[in-house]
Amino acid sequence: MENKCENLSLYIIDELPEHEKEPFERHLKTCIHCQSEIDSLQATWQMLSYDVEETDVPESLKAEVMDFIFIENETPLQAQEVSNNKQSFLERLKLILTIQFSPLSIGVTAVLVIGLIGLLWINLHLRDTITALENKAGSPTKIVKSFNLKGQDLAGLANGNAYLLKEGSDTSLVVKLNNMPKTNADEVYQVWLLKNGNRQNAGTLKPDQNGNGLITYRLPKDHSFDEIGITLEPNPDNTQPQGQKVMGTS
Amino acid sequence: MVVKSKSDEELIELIVQNHRPALEELYDRYVKLIYSFSLKMTKGDTEKTKEIVQLVFLRLWTTKRTYSSEKGKFVNWLLSITRNIAIDHIRKEQKHQGTVQLEINEWQQMQDQQTDDVLQQVSKNLLKQQLQEAKRHLSEPQQRLIDLLYWGGYSLSEIAELEQKPLGTIKSRLHQTLKKLRNYFNEETGGVRHGK
Structure with a gap:
């Protein structure tokens, strides 16, 4: 308590550090001694201001003070406003738009814009489709190459043909097989395209009850092959042949 | 609006509302006291005194807090503002001079x-x-x-x-x-x- 009371004078002359002010004010609420002293000591401190000789004020001072307040100190404020205006160009644009367009018209505009974009997109898409159709119409399917396929081993009686078709820029392979032995359960015939000893899967098929089967395979661009081989696979989706070869180009 | 008949407290309220004649009225009432006080604090430097008086009235003009008579007499409030501004001014000068002699x-x-x-x-x-x-x-x-x-x-x-x-x-x-x-x-x- 004693320590706190010592701070009374410092508090009165406003020399108490910020962090000590609040604790002292709390102390003041409870300390009768400080309460009884503060008013008269504060008045004494303020009384010191009377120790002044009154001086005549220069006539020109009033204009200088008023100019200082209303001219010199207005300028930075205005400059600040200008820079604010620059900074908030987008906000002003937004404001202008807000003033010019009601929420309803903004909604209507948005719908129209979205509709327009939609129409444009459909139009472009349609044009692509038409171009594609025209291409097709303009470039009839041609047989580039044909292969004879002969059965062997368990499919000794089977035969077939394969055609390499060119349709515009697309190349596809059509394989037609006859007299194929029936397959059991998971068993499938798988077509392989051979090039330099590498095998490329070209699809699987199951023959119908008469032993006929057909498969088409769209070749990847610039893909070429030398031979066609067909294996009987125990299950589909093999990337490399597991079963025995039953047919091939002769 | 007749500012002459207003109390100091009412003038401050008008100043908060950017009423310039109220500030001029406060100037007329208190400039002599503020000027003399500042002149003593600056040890008779009229140029510094002018700067302090300008800052005191700028502070009054830009004040956003209404003066309340509970804080004590208006003149004491005004003089404590003046003294604080003058001290800031004097201390700045002392810093420029490098040392406190x-x-x-x-x-x-x-x-x-x-x-x-x-x-x-x-x-x-x-x-x-x-x-x-x-x-x-x-x-x-x-x-x-x-x-x-x-x-x-x-x-x-x-x-x-x-x-x-x-x-x-x-x-x-x-x-x-x-x-x-x-x-x-x-x-x-x-x-x-x-x-x-």
Whole structure:
């Protein structure tokens, strides 16, 4: 308590550090001694201001003070406003738009814009489709190459043909097989395209009850092959042949 | 709007609402006091005094807080603003000069000047005379403390350094000085009051 009371004078002359002010004010609420002293000591401190000789004020001072307040100190404020205006160009644009367009018209505009974009997109898409159709119409399917396929081993009686078709820029392979032995359960015939000893899967098929089967395979661009081989696979989706070869180009 | 009939408090309220004639009215009422006070704080430097007066009225103009009579007399509020601005101004100058120099000689000159002032003022200002009377009862270190602290704008720790005394000594000297002044002042006037 004693320590706190010592701070009374410092508090009165406003020399108490910020962090000590609040604790002292709390102390003041409870300390009768400080309460009884503060008013008269504060008045004494303020009384010191009377120790002044009154001086005549220069006539020109009033204009200088008023100019200082209303001219010199207005300028930075205005400059600040200008820079604010620059900074908030987008906000002003937004404001202008807000003033010019009601929420309803903004909604209507948005719908129209979205509709327009939609129409444009459909139009472009349609044009692509038409171009594609025209291409097709303009470039009839041609047989580039044909292969004879002969059965062997368990499919000794089977035969077939394969055609390499060119349709515009697309190349596809059509394989037609006859007299194929029936397959059991998971068993499938798988077509392989051979090039330099590498095998490329070209699809699987199951023959119908008469032993006929057909498969088409769209070749990847610039893909070429030398031979066609067909294996009987125990299950589909093999990337490399597991079963025995039953047919091939002769 | 007739600002002449408004109270100080009402004028401040008008100033908060950017009413320029209210500021001019406050200027007319208090500029002499503020000017004289600042002139003493700047040791007679009229250029610095002008700057302080400008800042005081700028502070009044830009004030966003309404003055409340609960805070004490308006004139005391105004003078504490003036004193704070003057101290800021003086301290800035001191920083520019690099060091805070002990001005015991300067203080002595100041005191002589004040003594002259007192002689001139006795008949003019009774309160001031009484204050001077009270001050005369102070010891020299106590008088020096008040002048350096109140008018010189020095902090207590700066004064402790100047006087080469521990800060605690200066703090208790301040307390003793204020109490002594109060007691003599009470004797003279029958109570500490601040009025025109």
